Structures are given as structure tokens and as C-alpha cells.
Amino acid sequence: MADETFDVARLEGAVCAFGVFDGVHRAHRFLIGQAVAQARELEKHAVALTFDIDPDEVFHADRLRKLMTNDDRLRALADTGVDAVVAFPFTEAFAGQPPADFMQRAFGAHVPRALHVGHGLRFGARASGTVADLERWGAVHGMEVHAHTLVQAEGSPISATRIRLLLQEGKVSEARDLLGRPYRIVGRVVPGRGEGAQMGFSTANLSVPPACLALGEGVYAGYARIDGETYRAAVSVGVSPVFSGRTDAVCEAHLLDFQGTLYGAALSIDVTHFLRPMIKFDTVDELIRTVLANIAWVRQHL
Ligand SMILES: Cc1cc2nc3c(=O)[nH]c(=O)nc-3n(C[C@H](O)[C@H](O)[C@H](O)COP(=O)(O)O)c2cc1C
Numbered sequence: 001m002a003d004e005t006f007d008v009a010r011l012e013g014a015v016c017a018f019g020v021f022d023g024v025h026r027a028h029r030f031l032i033g034q035a036v037a038q039a040r041e042l043e044k045h046a047v048a049l050t051f052d053i054d055p056d057e058v059f060h061a062d063r064l065r066k067l068m069t070n071d072d073r074l075r076a077l078a079d080t081g082v083d084a085v086v087a088f089p090f091t092e093a094f095a096g097q098p099p100a101d102f103m104q105r106a107f108g109a110h111v112p113r114a115l116h117v118g119h120g121l122r123f124g125a126r127a128s129g130t131v132a133d134l135e136r137w138g139a140v141h142g143m144e145v146h147a148h149t150l151v152q153a154e155g156s157p158i159s160a161t162r163i164r165l166l167l168q169e170g171k172v173s174e175a176r177d178l179l180g181r182p183y184r185i186v187g188r189v190v191p192g193r194g195e196g197a198q199m200g201f202s203t204a205n206l207s208v209p210p211a212c213l214a215l216g217e218g219v220y221a222g223y224a225r226i227d228g229e230t231y232r233a234a235v236s237v238g239v240s241p242v243f244s245g246r247t248d249a250v251c252e253a254h255l256l257d258f259q260g261t262l263y264g265a266a267l268s269i270d271v272t273h274f275l276r277p278m279i280k281f282d283t284v285d286e287l288i289r290t291v292l293a294n295i296a297w298v299r300q301h302l
């Protein structure tokens with residue numbers, strides 16, 4: 001695991017990969033791999049350089065659908081083979097500077113040896129800074145800039161936006177191909193209406209901020225992790241239409257072979273299969289029969 005002290009002094013002479021890196025998906029990991037390879041060759045530090053929060057949280061909070069929480073993103077970056085992760089504080093004052101000021105503030109005090117970026121990178125006020133700006137600044141200050149074409153899958157670039165669209169449609173296995181790992185839901189278990197147990201299947205209600213639920217409505221299978229233990233799980237995403245008005249849970253999970261209480265626990269679920277859309281059943285009996293059949297499917301296939 002890399003150093004997570006986020007000390008900007010670590011940029012001095014380092015070979016950096018620079019980006020937001022939501023999802024830390026395959027194209028991100030390729031880019032970071034390029035930086036790590038050059039760092040090893042030059043015997044310099046390899047640094048993943050990012051922001052502490054996703055810029056979209058500041059500028060597009062309304063339509064935000066992140067692939068990862070910021071904590072998970074920083075942890076995943078630390079796990080890519082770099083020596084350190086450096087996160088700039090993403091404030092409007094810092095990120096909203098004209099490109100020239102941004103580069104001076106970001107890199108002026110501790111000039112990196114090289115910066116690896118995606119060729120479409122934008123930064124600074126109104127995202128007006130481009131790779132060409134970085135190259136000009138780099139030429140003056142002794143910082144190489146390597147702009148990479150994004151890794152492609154099935155003829156088009158892998159991007160966080162593309163993965164978000166797949167997830168919104170419930171296409172978890174296509175999303176997994178691009179992410180390089182299953183999509184993960186992270187949340188805390190909160191009390192629900194207390195009716196699940198009577199229906200024959202307890203469900204842990206997960207509190208997940210809408211911005212952190214990129215997955216579309218539907219019923220899924222996956223692996224839930226709690227306190228280092230893994231359980232197979234049947235998961236519903238979206239407010240139950242049968243109980244709409246009486247529940248606001250956006251994610252519920254039944255953990256197979258778990259007994260006990262989960263209230264307050266941090267739960268993560270790696271979602272591996274789409275089972276079916278959410279259904280507005282006419283009767284609760286029909287709902288119970290269908291969910292029990294979904295749970296049986298998970299028992300058999302996972
Ligand atoms: C695997 C699974 C699938 C579900 N599918 C549906 C569904 O298709 N339609 C629906 O209205 N609710 C669905 N639910 C939600 C259940 O109705 C809900 O878990 C139940 O009402 C218990 O709620 P409570 O925990 O708040 O008491 C599903 C729940 C799970 C765990």
C-alpha cells in the first residue's frame with residue numbers, strides 16, 4: 001500500500017499520473033501503469049495525483065453519480081503500484097483559478113519530473129486548461145507531459161461516463177469488464193419497517209447517498225462484506241414499488257446464511273449479476289415467492 005500522507009512535497013521530481021480517477025477503472029490503471037513504469041526506469045517516485053473530492057461534487061452535484069466514494073477512490077489509487085497518492089484540496093478557490101495560476105500553484109513549488117494524463121484532460125477555471133497548457137508550462141519548468149489515448153474496449157474509450165451508463169441500465173457484467181472488478185455498493189445498515197423477517201427473509205436496509213449509487217433500479221446478486229466476512233447476497237436497488245410511500249430504502253440486501261444484527265454496520269456489496277427488474281407485485285404473497293426464488297437462485301449460482 002502506498003503512502004497516503006498526501007504531502008505535496010512528494011511531487012518534487014516524481015513521475016505522476018494526474019486525473020480525477022473516479023472508478024479507478026482499466027483506462028485509469030493503464031495510465032497510472034505508464035507513470036509507474038517510467039518512474040521505475042528513472043528511479044523516481046511514482047505518484048497518483050488527484051483531488052480529495054470529485055470536482056463534479058462542486059460543479060454538478062445535482063447529476064452526480066459516482067462510481068466510488070472518495071475514500072475508496074484514494075485507497076484504490078494507493079493500491080495501483082504507486083509510491084504515494086497526493087490529493088489536492090478541490091475547492092473552488094483552488095480549482096477555479098485560470099490555468100496558468102492553477103499550474104503554478106499546483107506544480108510550481110515542487111515540480112514533478114513528468115506528468116502522465118489522458119489526452120482530453122481539462123482543468124482550472126471553467127475547465128479551460130488543456131494538455132497544451134500543461135505542455136507549455138512544462139517546457140518552461142522542466143516537467144515532461146505525456147498525454148495518452150484512453151484504453152479502448154469494443155471500439156470506444158473506457159470512461160467513467162460509459163461505465164455509469166452501463167450501470168444505470170443494470171449491465172453489471174459489461175461494467176465489470178471496463179472497471180476490471182465488480183461494481184461495489186457501500187453503505188451503512190439502518191433500520192427499516194421491520195417486516196422483512198415476517199416475510200421470511202430479513203433485509204438489511206443500506207443508507208447510500210444518491211450520488212454514490214450509480215447502479216440502476218433492479219434486483220441483483222453479489223457478495224456482501226461485513227467485518228471481513230463475505231456472504232452471498234440478493235439485493236434490491238430502488239424504492240420498493242409495493243411499499244412505496246411506506247419506505248425510502250434505496251438498497252436492501254438479504255445475506256444468505258447470516259444470522260444476527262447488522263444495524264449500524266458498514267456493509268459493502270460487490271454486485272455480480274442482474275436478476276430482474278423491480279416489479280410492482282399485486283400481492284405481498286407474490287412478492288415473497290419471487291424474492292425467495294431469487295434467493296434460491298443466488299444460493300445455487302454464486
Ligand atoms: C432480493 C430482493 C428483491 C426485491 N424485489 C422487490 C420487487 O421486485 N418489488 C418490490 O416492491 N420490492 C422488492 N423488494 C423489497 C422488499 O419488498 C422489501 O425488502 C421488504 O418489503 C422488506 O422491507 P423492510 O426491510 O423495510 O421491512 C426486494 C427485496 C429483496 C431483498
Ligand SMILES: Nc1ncnc2c1ncn2[C@@H]1O[C@H](COP(=O)(O)OP(=O)(O)O)[C@@H](O)[C@H]1O
Nearest residue numbers: 191192193194196197202203204255261262263
Ligand atoms: N440474513 C440477513 N440478511 C440481512 N439482514 C439480516 C439477516 N439476518 C438478520 N438481519 C438483521 O435484520 C435486519 C432486517 O430485518 P427486517 O425484519 O427486514 O427489518 P428492517 O425493516 O429493519 O429491514 C437487518 O438490518 C439485520 O440487522
